[in-house]
Amino acid sequence: MKQFGITPKILEFDHCHEVGEHFQIGKGDLVFISDRTYLQYFKDSISDQALRLNYRSYVSGEPTDVMVEAIAADIKDYQYSRVFAIGGGTILDVAKLFALKQTVPVVALFNKELDIIKDKQLILIPTTCGTGSEVTNISILELTAIQSKFGLAVDQLYADYAVLIPELLNELPMSVFASSSIDAFIHAIESYTSPKASAFSQLYSKKAMEMILSGYQTIATAGADARKPLLADFMIAATFAGIAFGNAGCAAVHAMSYPLGAVYHVPHGEANYALLTGVYKSYQALDPDGPIKELNRFLAKILGCQTDAVYQAIEQLFSHILAKQALRDYGVSKADLETFTEAVMTKQSRLMANNYVPLNRQQVLEIYTKLY
Numbered sequence: 001m002k003q004f005g006i007t008p009k010i011l012e013f014d015h016c017h018e019v020g021e022h023f024q025i026g027k028g029d030l031v032f033i034s035d036r037t038y039l040q041y042f043k044d045s046i047s048d049q050a051l052r053l054n055y056r057s058y059v060s061g062e063p064t065d066v067m068v069e070a071i072a073a074d075i076k077d078y079q080y081s082r083v084f085a086i087g088g089g090t091i092l093d094v095a096k097l098f099a100l101k102q103t104v105p106v107v108a109l110f111n112k113e114l115d116i117i118k119d120k121q122l123i124l125i126p127t128t129c130g131t132g133s134e135v136t137n138i139s140i141l142e143l144t145a146i147q148s149k150f151g152l153a154v155d156q157l158y159a160d161y162a163v164l165i166p167e168l169l170n171e172l173p174m175s176v177f178a179s180s181s182i183d184a185f186i187h188a189i190e191s192y193t194s195p196k197a198s199a200f201s202q203l204y205s206k207k208a209m210e211m212i213l214s215g216y217q218t219i220a221t222a223g224a225d226a227r228k229p230l231l232a233d234f235m236i237a238a239t240f241a242g243i244a245f246g247n248a249g250c251a252a253v254h255a256m257s258y259p260l261g262a263v264y265h266v267p268h269g270e271a272n273y274a275l276l277t278g279v280y281k282s283y284q285a286l287d288p289d290g291p292i293k294e295l296n297r298f299l300a301k302i303l304g305c306q307t308d309a310v311y312q313a314i315e316q317l318f319s320h321i322l323a324k325q326a327l328r329d330y331g332v333s334k335a336d337l338e339t340f341t342e343a344v345m346t347k348q349s350r351l352m353a354n355n356y357v358p359l360n361r362q363q364v365l366e367i368y369t370k371l372y
């Protein structure tokens with residue numbers, strides 16, 4: 001059986017103040033937002049009676065279990081019935097956990113040792129064009145004990161509303177745009193080749209890939225500033241990709257990038273990109289006649305290349321957006337390749353189940369080694 005659905009209601013607004021008017025954010029609301037985003041966009045839209053949390057005062061890099069425990073301790077006396085999160089994917093992922101009746105101990109929650117009950121309304125507002133977290137039921141944290149990212153995927157983590165406001169992307173620096181939009185592309189391609197993909201999820205995957213590649217082609221020709229009129233398209237494309245992978249799942253690219261991201265603090269989209277073409281070239285070699293054949297035809301048409309050269313063409317096009325680096329350039333050692341492989345094979349079965357073809361330990365190690 002295959003299943004497809006879109007759970008949150010998707011609201012689109014032109015301006016942030018309209019969101020404030022619509023939701024009347026105030027008493028009884030917990031709001032995850034950076035001071036910068038608050039001052040720039042929401043100062044007049046969030047009343048002082050709401051409890052505002054600046055995620056950056058808890059962690060400088062990617063979110064961890066330790067940070068969630070610290071937040072839970074700080075808000076334990078505040079009664080709230082709605083959770084708003086306005087930020088990048090990591091902020092949305094953390095906020096999802098606070099719509100649950102019991103969030104901590106968070107490691108127990110992630111190990112599904114707690115009863116998972118959602119008892120607050122959840123409203124997610126992305127400020128990047130990447131994670132698609134606003135439409136998925138997944139929260140990803142770095143669990144410090146295992147030194148890797150780990151995902152909790154349960155329907156109680158779905159938002160009630162996903163709110164899209166392209167205005168929020170106006171100040172997005174090129175580096176964040178690059179990393180987040182490449183992440184969105186990878187959500188689209190990994191969900192396309194997942195065994196859980198359906199005709200419905202593939203429709204969203206394809207449209208997201210087409211929009212992102214076409215935007216990149218414009219940037220490749222006209223320069224980084226050419227992204228600005230396209231930001232609303234990228235926000236929609238990232239949400240399309242979120243809908244696709246929320247249904248069909250991500251796979252080996254994400255699984256194999258997690259140890260790199262966690263150990264060497266490489267931004268999520270960039271870590272994914274370090275793995276992307278290596279994984280797809282292996283898929284191509286292992287089963288060239290499966291659904292990847294149609295994918296390659298589709299990509300070749302957009303990229304204007306032969307079907308057997310799409311992954312080189314992707315690297316060529318993406319080089320205008322973000323430099324691809326070898327794993328050793330991030331500080332990865334030869335010994336890490338074994339450790340990373342071990343972590344992927346033992347801790348990332350949720351994602352590895354969605355691979356286009358099953359990858360065994362030897363094949364995972366070979367991909368890492370080729371990218372080293």
Ligand SMILES: [Fe+2]
Pocket residue numbers: 131183187254268
């Ligand atoms: Fe991702």
